[in-house]
Amino acid sequence: MKKIFKYLSALAMGAFVFTSCEINDLPKFNDKDAFVAFNKSSVSVLESAGTVNIPITLASVKGLSASVSVEAVDGSAKSGVNYTVETSSVSFSANAATQNVVVKINDVDGFTGDLKFTLKLGNTGDVNAGAEKTCTVTIVDKDHPLDKILGDYNFKTTDVWGDEWNYTVNVVKDASDVSKVWFWNLNSYLNSIGYSAPTYNVYYGVVNDDHTVITMPLDQDFGGYGFSLVGYDGSDYITSGNIEMAVDEAAGTITISDYFGAYSATNGLYDMAPGAVLTKIQ
Numbered sequence: 001m002k003k004i005f006k007y008l009s010a011l012a013m014g015a016f017v018f019t020s021c022e023i024n025d026l027p028k029f030n031d032k033d034a035f036v037a038f039n040k041s042s043v044s045v046l047e048s049a050g051t052v053n054i055p056i057t058l059a060s061v062k063g064l065s066a067s068v069s070v071e072a073v074d075g076s077a078k079s080g081v082n083y084t085v086e087t088s089s090v091s092f093s094a095n096a097a098t099q100n101v102v103v104k105i106n107d108v109d110g111f112t113g114d115l116k117f118t119l120k121l122g123n124t125g126d127v128n129a130g131a132e133k134t135c136t137v138t139i140v141d142k143d144h145p146l147d148k149i150l151g152d153y154n155f156k157t158t159d160v161w162g163d164e165w166n167y168t169v170n171v172v173k174d175a176s177d178v179s180k181v182w183f184w185n186l187n188s189y190l191n192s193i194g195y196s197a198p199t200y201n202v203y204y205g206v207v208n209d210d211h212t213v214i215t216m217p218l219d220q221d222f223g224g225y226g227f228s229l230v231g232y233d234g235s236d237y238i239t240s241g242n243i244e245m246a247v248d249e250a251a252g253t254i255t256i257s258d259y260f261g262a263y264s265a266t267n268g269l270y271d272m273a274p275g276a277v278l279t280k281i282q
Helices: 002-023 187-190
Strands: 035-038 043-044 051-059 068-075 083-085 089-092 096-107 115-120 134-140 151-158 164-173 180-186 202-207 213-217 230-234 243-249 253-256 259-266 268-273 278-279
Touching: 035 115, 043 096, 051 068, 068 083, 089 096, 164 187, 187 268, 202 243
Parallel strands: 043 134
Antiparallel strands: 035 051, 051 096, 068 089, 068 115, 083 096, 115 134, 151 164, 151 278, 164 180, 180 202, 202 213, 213 243, 230 259, 243 253, 253 278, 259 268
8 A cells, every 4th residue: 555655646746746847837928028129229330331220129929010219319429410310210010020220420520539329219109118228329430639549459579588479459549538548458468368358458558749659657457366567677577657658650550668567466477578569450
């Protein structure tokens, strides 16, 4: 009797587990859950881009038909001056689940800085608005005063241990200060093992008025792990003063005559490199 009881108990338990699994099945997506959203919450376009398309998608199982209105909200970019939205609404169907908002970008002469505006969903009708119900559009200015300095460079040097380094360094504009540039991935070894920009290995320099010298202050934070930018006085690392870089815009080069590297109290000194030359990649 005990064996039969155990067998019946096992069957009952199995039935309970089976029933429980069905009860706890995840609900299936249906068109009550259909939603419309921008494909991305933010995009960047060049000032010279002309006409651009910003996609919107309707997520639907059966391919619903729906119309959704789109509105523009000025930020630093002004409608009619910096951009013109040529689409006020989009319509979806089973064969057209993704549609585009057409925006004309106006190329304004002179330096304006990067400008932003926002597209947002207006009336979505019978479908829900998804998480990406707005899209911030950044118009990237092409007339930056440091345009000839900004860009990707081939970095070539030999460090004090005799190791040769040849890789890419990015010189990036500052978001608000037109006299400042940022060097991404300047430290060769730490870059090679994955401590890379924009999280790590990012240092700034200030460009002089005639664009011939970049001054980079020492002791800047590497971005983590206790590392900072350091120089070298012939016998030991230093944390005060600056690194001076000579700029030749015509040749597309930046020459760093000073020693520089990265130091942390825990990990020590990395890549004391003299005489590095950065050559712009065309």
